[in-house]
Amino acid sequence: MQNRRARLGRSYNRFWLLAAGMFFSGLAVADSSVTPPVNAAAAAINPGDNAWLLASAALVLMMTAPGLILFYGGLVRSKNVLGTMMHSLILMALMSLIWMVYGYSVAFGEGNAFFGNPLQYFMLNHVGGAPNPDYAPTVPQQSFMLFQMMFAIITPALISGAIAERMKFKAYVLFVVLWTTVVYLPLCHMVWGKGGLFNWAAGGKVPVLDFAGGTVVHISSGVSALVCALVLGKRLGYPHEPMPPHNVVLSLIGTGLLWVGWFGFNAGSALNAGALATSAFAATHFSAAAAALSWAGMEWLLKGRPSVLGAASGMVAGLATITPASGFVTVPAAFMIGLAAGGVCYLAVTKLKAAWNYDDSLDVFGVHGVGSITGMLLLGFLANPAVNPAIADTFEADGRAVSLAGGVHQFLNQLAGVAFTIALSAAATFVLLRVVRGATGSLRVAEEEESLGLDLTQHGEKAYND
Amino acid sequence: MQNRRARLGRSYNRFWLLAAGMFFSGLAVADSSVTPPVNAAAAAINPGDNAWLLASAALVLMMTAPGLILFYGGLVRSKNVLGTMMHSLILMALMSLIWMVYGYSVAFGEGNAFFGNPLQYFMLNHVGGAPNPDYAPTVPQQSFMLFQMMFAIITPALISGAIAERMKFKAYVLFVVLWTTVVYLPLCHMVWGKGGLFNWAAGGKVPVLDFAGGTVVHISSGVSALVCALVLGKRLGYPHEPMPPHNVVLSLIGTGLLWVGWFGFNAGSALNAGALATSAFAATHFSAAAAALSWAGMEWLLKGRPSVLGAASGMVAGLATITPASGFVTVPAAFMIGLAAGGVCYLAVTKLKAAWNYDDSLDVFGVHGVGSITGMLLLGFLANPAVNPAIADTFEADGRAVSLAGGVHQFLNQLAGVAFTIALSAAATFVLLRVVRGATGSLRVAEEEESLGLDLTQHGEKAYND
Amino acid sequence: MQNRRARLGRSYNRFWLLAAGMFFSGLAVADSSVTPPVNAAAAAINPGDNAWLLASAALVLMMTAPGLILFYGGLVRSKNVLGTMMHSLILMALMSLIWMVYGYSVAFGEGNAFFGNPLQYFMLNHVGGAPNPDYAPTVPQQSFMLFQMMFAIITPALISGAIAERMKFKAYVLFVVLWTTVVYLPLCHMVWGKGGLFNWAAGGKVPVLDFAGGTVVHISSGVSALVCALVLGKRLGYPHEPMPPHNVVLSLIGTGLLWVGWFGFNAGSALNAGALATSAFAATHFSAAAAALSWAGMEWLLKGRPSVLGAASGMVAGLATITPASGFVTVPAAFMIGLAAGGVCYLAVTKLKAAWNYDDSLDVFGVHGVGSITGMLLLGFLANPAVNPAIADTFEADGRAVSLAGGVHQFLNQLAGVAFTIALSAAATFVLLRVVRGATGSLRVAEEEESLGLDLTQHGEKAYND
Amino acid sequence: MKKLEAIIKPFKLNEVKQALHDIGVLGMTVTEVKGCGRQKGHTEIYRGSEYTVDFLPKVKIEMALPDHLVEQVVETIEKAAVTGKIGDGKIFIWTIDDAIRLRTGEHGDQAV
Amino acid sequence: MKKLEAIIKPFKLNEVKQALHDIGVLGMTVTEVKGCGRQKGHTEIYRGSEYTVDFLPKVKIEMALPDHLVEQVVETIEKAAVTGKIGDGKIFIWTIDDAIRLRTGEHGDQAV
Amino acid sequence: MKKLEAIIKPFKLNEVKQALHDIGVLGMTVTEVKGCGRQKGHTEIYRGSEYTVDFLPKVKIEMALPDHLVEQVVETIEKAAVTGKIGDGKIFIWTIDDAIRLRTGEHGDQAV
Numbered sequence A, B, C: 001m002q003n004r005r006a007r008l009g010r011s012y013n014r015f016w017l018l019a020a021g022m023f024f025s026g027l028a029v030a031d032s033s034v035t036p037p038v039n040a041a042a043a044a045i046n047p048g049d050n051a052w053l054l055a056s057a058a059l060v061l062m063m064t065a066p067g068l069i070l071f072y073g074g075l076v077r078s079k080n081v082l083g084t085m086m087h088s089l090i091l092m093a094l095m096s097l098i099w100m101v102y103g104y105s106v107a108f109g110e111g112n113a114f115f116g117n118p119l120q121y122f123m124l125n126h127v128g129g130a131p132n133p134d135y136a137p138t139v140p141q142q143s144f145m146l147f148q149m150m151f152a153i154i155t156p157a158l159i160s161g162a163i164a165e166r167m168k169f170k171a172y173v174l175f176v177v178l179w180t181t182v183v184y185l186p187l188c189h190m191v192w193g194k195g196g197l198f199n200w201a202a203g204g205k206v207p208v209l210d211f212a213g214g215t216v217v218h219i220s221s222g223v224s225a226l227v228c229a230l231v232l233g234k235r236l237g238y239p240h241e242p243m244p245p246h247n248v249v250l251s252l253i254g255t256g257l258l259w260v261g262w263f264g265f266n267a268g269s270a271l272n273a274g275a276l277a278t279s280a281f282a283a284t285h286f287s288a289a290a291a292a293l294s295w296a297g298m299e300w301l302l303k304g305r306p307s308v309l310g311a312a313s314g315m316v317a318g319l320a321t322i323t324p325a326s327g328f329v330t331v332p333a334a335f336m337i338g339l340a341a342g343g344v345c346y347l348a349v350t351k352l353k354a355a356w357n358y359d360d361s362l363d364v365f366g367v368h369g370v371g372s373i374t375g376m377l378l379l380g381f382l383a384n385p386a387v388n389p390a391i392a393d394t395f396e397a398d399g400r401a402v403s404l405a406g407g408v409h410q411f412l413n414q415l416a417g418v419a420f421t422i423a424l425s426a427a428a429t430f431v432l433l434r435v436v437r438g439a440t441g442s443l444r445v446a447e448e449e450e451s452l453g454l455d456l457t458q459h460g461e462k463a464y465n466d
Numbered sequence D, E, F: 001m002k003k004l005e006a007i008i009k010p011f012k013l014n015e016v017k018q019a020l021h022d023i024g025v026l027g028m029t030v031t032e033v034k035g036c037g038r039q040k041g042h043t044e045i046y047r048g049s050e051y052t053v054d055f056l057p058k059v060k061i062e063m064a065l066p067d068h069l070v071e072q073v074v075e076t077i078e079k080a081a082v083t084g085k086i087g088d089g090k091i092f093i094w095t096i097d098d099a100i101r102l103r104t105g106e107h108g109d110q111a112v
């Protein structure tokens, strides 16, 4: 994920939210002169690497739409399908705006161990055709910025599965904007940003391995989803009233697109089209395959029949679980991680949810949260320098060389990263929901609206007509 | 879009329709000997650039199917969904045939300012593995030909949204074949072909900037769509009878695929995988995001609720609008263009359509026509040599160096290109529809057939059964 | 498809199924030390080629899901849609497992003329970042392995169309596992594996041209499908009871995705991003286009109306038919092959099926089997060294130089390959179905279950709810 | 009290509803149905399999009415629903014992 | 005149329709319904949530008939629709006051 | 024998079914319908085209019952289906001549 030569960045303490205030003035000034010519550094750019990174960026956007909107949209009742899809679609717009104004800068600007300088790349100033050697030396920095933006779009979209079918649209919009600013961007900086606390490649105090977003994307969204489900409460009628998926076919199409798109997510995180990209591609594939077998297999054993939605859920669980590990493990290890993913997530969704008695409508916590925690921890043991030589020989801040190969030592690092992510996500989500409730009156729609459905009451539309 | 060294091509005046007559003889002769060995010029080919161009070609075809067929198919009533999808599907076959026989040659062969020599690449003769340095020096000419073909497929497909739910299939087929021949191919030559009237990079008298098809694709189809809607008249029952989209979910899937595919459309138009491709990718993304915000925002303000179809329509409007500008503007400028797109197209679809009282069933004019006109004109002011150095220093036919940077001068050039495209599209469409009516008896199906639906009456099928 | 310098591999006679038994021990040992560092041979890797091969692998997986699951899922009745989609989805898991344990090794390991050594790449040992110069010298062997795996997934998935709506899930799973082991892997070795009987590039006794899987993928699955349909018998009520497709829209989305994905299938088979990839891309496109015209055209002539499903079926037929020829023919030749494909497959599906009175539910034989036989044989005449210079000058086992250019000689080679594939597929499928029946009691679900639908009875789910 | 059931062509539903509203009849229940009768069906072909479809889409309108309204309602529907082509549909009328409004428990003519 | 309503298993619809055509009864209106009765439902599971589904898909055929045809129609339906397994369905019959053909305005037995 | 037809709000179906089961009434047939009445519809907007939708989703429950059960069933449905808000729905009751169980050929009260 990162260039190996690391220096702790200087720390910027100016409160970066002021950057947002400068948006419109920025529009005016940032126009032309400040962006360096895109062809300036063309010499250093490898078209093969850039082709792969652009294709990967496109694949990751495809994961959100149409991938996730299909997967989630199929699982809700027909009266809520448009509202559910809108939860993801609107993020393609909102997150891009944030990313342009201050998001990329907070995540990847030079700063302290917790966040980057929001002014460094304000309005994407200085993010042009020249590579940023700290991150991806063979592609335009703009390509790197685009690829990372797609991650910022899908992460809050994942959360929306937990609040489906009952959250007020206005409250949702406010929540995701705050959540991204307070949870996602700092976490992204800590794990992947230069000088970030957990950045193993760039001088982080706690070297946490997370190739493509176990902490940043899946644990953060999964844990926040759980808190959302607990704070919002159950859907009217849950669990007495049957709420079967209104269209499993949509969810299966979504599953296929998620699997395909995840190749961009994980293999694209190599940031070039070399052998590491291939290796991440392979790990991704085999984990998804294995998890489908173990989830459907458990159903076959315990319930007498493997369900199709179960196989699909296993696939997604396998993909979420391998995400942090995809650039560090062999194919057989990835397969084992996948087998574990299917089993653990199946139990989380069927037993844990029943035991804890919450209504995480589309099982974001059970699949993404539990899955990626499993993946992060297994990676602690399975990380393999033969797969990714960069971890054989990294440097701590004091210059001491250490290896991050799998073992108890690295397991503890991983545990620290996971624990921090859980704590930050849970606490921040809890607080932000109170803020949002204060600002919008209530988090949920009125009971009558909930029973009529979000499509009609929040958006004035119906999905299906003659 | 084009190689910068330009000479005015020799003008061929032989009437190029005779080429069509040579089709079958051509099949026989063109078989093997005439195609140069594909590996001949392998030395000049950059695999990274070719990988990106092939991927882009695939993405642009994906925009037509399944992208556009979903977007359009979801918006019609269920009795017409197959017929509507067929309007695009059949073009994947028909346009490819035309492109092979004479289309590519008329568009990109050397010729006069208005069209290329139809015999130069008749039956794609001489279009092989060697690059054509006039267009794309680092990929096989065949790759360039394939990429451009995908544009020729989707352009008439866009028009089909205006005649949906009422045009006779036979008349439709005849119309699109004629329209492509008379409007699309010449326009393509004028804007992108060597020696074309508007080709800023290759000696055009009027240097019009159009990176990926504002005039050639969106204005031509949007304006022709308006004329079609006016000539065909309204659907039975319009506007009294409610005609809500039969399946908004399909349209949202289509929107996601269109956005993803549009990366190929615009960033592929760089014709290599360098920094300009990345820049076009970025502009595309941010414009779509911004237009979703402004369209849904206007609904929220004016109607009290943002609709999901509105957000999706905004995305498509933002994509169509940025298309001509995508290779020439910075990210903040692209974002502003997107904001304008969402607002202007929203007004076109809600106010202008009502005021002018036409039934453009799926709002091709309001979204693609109005959007791309907006984009072409804004580009006149925002074109930025820092983004695309090629426009800093171009040559007029007399050898004088001029810059095409944004300003009043370039705005007037843009205006000329837009006006010409509107005039040509409107006039030709009007005439061609009369020709087609003469040849097929009537443009519309009988009233009884219209009320039974096109699926059953034109194709003998129903989309949905048990 | 293959490196041209050939030696007959040594023959390994150890029975390779014992490899399967070593799976779990393998999981333990194969973990880390045995996989060579992925970056070892990075020097030889061309990022452009690797980007294209990874993108192609993703595209081919997309053909299975969501491509094929949509195409097939739309054609069955709504009570069987999930079961039908599961037939393909489960193969993404099962085939990957087989491929990891022994599949890749049997297909591409060095061995005798019929299969490779199952131990050579057992658990994908030694399949890492270094290229395998016998197959693809510019990409990691792991990329080649991944790309080929996607073929192993989709091939048995194709067969599932013939047994749709009536086969017991347990019997299906057992059958596809056996079929892959006994039919697919050996055939893959014979045609594409080093030293394979039909491998024109690597010393095969019978030099059969099959660029991307006419024999290996489409004839093998098509013929096996026919045998399955005959052995299983007709669906309850067929052909008296109407069984129209429950959702043609799904099938059309699937068609679009199949076409797009097929670019990866065929152009990816060049194994690099050079001019041959472009040429295969072009052939693929024009054949699909032509076949849509001829299928829909025949309907228009014979039935008075072109159907949308007919155009889509033509597209798939054109794609299956060009597959073996895609790397060897010019665009006009590809167009002619496509025209033939649409006509021949239309007749197979409408006349032959009626005459032979079998119930191949989704016409796997009529489209894939008949199509690819047509393509293989036409290729015998149309193979063109100007397109693919490698066939101009190949070597027989005795060192004699021969050309495989189109003509009677090569036609006979093609015929031999086709005949062998038909014989192997038919005989093995027939025997395996008896084995499976013995093991699972019966191949079909009970009548009551069939009338309730597979979704409910095999998987405990319904696709569509409120 | 009477129950009246009208089977009409789907695209006539809005007109009929409007006409009934205009004479003050607001309550009705509508079902999508398929009808078979003298109106000819059509043929569909999917990959060479031809199906003759006898069942055509229709809409069923049900109303409970006080006796005195029946005649006027029948006339209104006749006027609004007729195209003059075969397949226009039918009205069936029968006597019911009681009607109850769930919300209030009212019975009989009050309830409808 | 009588109204006859038959609830049958969906896959028997074609047979019943054919049998009725064979005795000259062409007009009928069909609705997809869900039935609940003695026939046991089934269980569905989605990600661990088990639902018992009591409502099974059935088809409702409605016909208005002249009195003299009722017996024959009942017998015909009985023959065509019975599988002998639980859940085969029911027929209900009641008297109607009138039937009207919209197209012509005909009343009574002429109208059906 | 009586035929009873209840039009209720869709989300009340499960409760009503359960209540009927509790008093031993198992057989019923259910149809998805759209209702129009005093309950106000809503407005939908698609790209600026505003539609007022008067027809709201309802569920129709049909039951054939022996005369003596009618009163109890009506009360049961009233209790289970009422929300007190406008649009709760109606019950209609009429007399039927006969009921037949297809599987056995039983007639009358035995058949339901």
Ligand SMILES: Nc1ncnc2c1ncn2[C@@H]1O[C@H](COP(=O)(O)OP(=O)(O)O)[C@@H](O)[C@H]1O
Binding pocket: D007, D034, D035, D036, D037, D038, D039, D056, D058, D085, D086, D087, D088, D089, D090, E026, E027, E028, E029, E030, E062, E063, E064, E065, E101, E102, E103, E112
């Ligand atoms: N005897 C009947 N019982 C119930 N419904 C009938 C009957 N006859 C016709 N219908 C319904 O009325 C519709 C129109 O009838 P049809 O005979 O086609 O035309 P018309 O009403 O012009 O005579 C049919 O599609 C069917 O739904």
Ligand SMILES: Nc1ncnc2c1ncn2[C@@H]1O[C@H](COP(=O)(O)OP(=O)(O)O)[C@@H](O)[C@H]1O
Binding pocket: E007, E034, E035, E036, E037, E038, E039, E056, E058, E085, E086, E087, E088, E089, E090, F026, F027, F028, F029, F030, F062, F063, F064, F065, F101, F102, F103, F112
């Ligand atoms: N009392 C009733 N009123 C209305 N419909 C009924 C009644 N009883 C049963 N049905 C309908 O008949 C169908 C079959 O009834 P069921 O009791 O399951 O089997 P059987 O008809 O063999 O006795 C039910 O699914 C329901 O649709």
Ligand SMILES: Nc1ncnc2c1ncn2[C@@H]1O[C@H](COP(=O)(O)OP(=O)(O)O)[C@@H](O)[C@H]1O
Binding pocket: D026, D027, D028, D029, D030, D062, D063, D064, D065, D101, D102, D103, D112, F007, F034, F035, F036, F037, F038, F039, F056, F058, F085, F086, F087, F088, F089, F090
């Ligand atoms: N006269 C009627 N005949 C048949 N159905 C009716 C009639 N009046 C109302 N309905 C049905 O009852 C439903 C509820 O009626 P409505 O007037 O909205 O509320 P309420 O039942 O509270 O008076 C309607 O949606 C419609 O389906």
